[in-house]
Amino acid sequence: MDVDEFWLFLQRSREVTSDPDERLRWLGVHLARSPLSRIVDFQILLNQIRRRSDTYDMWEAANLIFGGDCSTDGFWYFQAWLIGLGRDTFDLVVTDPDNLADVPEVRRLAGRSMREWTGEWPEWEALSYVAAGAYEEATGEQEGVYDAMARRGHRDQSDPHPTGLSWSSRNPTEAVRRLPRLSRIFSLGASEP
Template identity: 80%
Template sequence: MDIDEFWLFLQRSRQVTGDPDERLRWLSLHLAQRPPARIVDFQILLNQIRRRSDTYDMWEAANLIFGGCSTDGFWYFQAWLIGLGRDTFELVVADPDNLAEVPEVRRLAERPVSEWAQEEWPQWEALSYVAAGAYEEATGEEDGVYDAMKERGHTNQGDPEPTGLPWRLRDPKATTQRLPRLSRMF
């Protein structure tokens, strides 16, 4: 599986359904039908793509949207962002303030967090584990995808490791300069 196939795979799941749980079932079913090496490719690509969004600027954007975003919340947010598809992901990675253009974020900004439905939350934790489940289904090896990744020289990242200037070194007032549209929305 190459990068284009990865994105196409996610796009197809989204075309089938917008429901995150149904998308996971679709992804798991279709991944499990592929050779184990391709399932490993999927996880490696997911990690590499996620790494591109693993910045303090992106975390700050998620923090504005959520009204506070934990380490786990940011991890799940990154998966959600990938789940929105290649075009949206590239737009937002180029400038996290572009989240203000994302229809799902715009809809959330119209209501208080307390009124967000579960399926609307900008988090998709389970995407992180879909390849592991598919690999186990295909091979019978629990957590085998991670062993296969190690054999290929890759490790599975389990938490954010953001790059860029950490928050504690920033002027809090500068958030509105870096993320002006999101700051107005949230």
């Protein structure tokens, strides 16, 4: 599997259903039927692609959306969600996190209490584990995908390690300067946890 196939595979899951759980089932079933190398490729590519969104600017954009409370885990799950939106959207927001203001899935959350986000939370933790589940399904080896990755010189990631300069979206002047459009639709304190 190469990067184009990875994105096509995710796109096909989204064409089948928009429900995240059903997409995971589809991805898991189709990965488990694939050669083991393809399952390992999927996890390696997921990690590599996720790394592109692993910046302080993106974390602070997520922090704005989450009302100032985007934890390390929350950001990790947010990155997977971004990937799940597809290649075009991912590339758009990785280029400039302020472009999240144009993403329909983000705009639908604006101005609403986080309590009302049932089924719409911008996170997709389980995408991180779909390859592990498929590998186990195919081989019976629990977490065997990580050993297979290690044999190929890759280690799995489980936390963000952002690049760029650290800053805080809690500073309204800085948030408006760095994320002007997103700051207009999500201001810290506008959504309650």
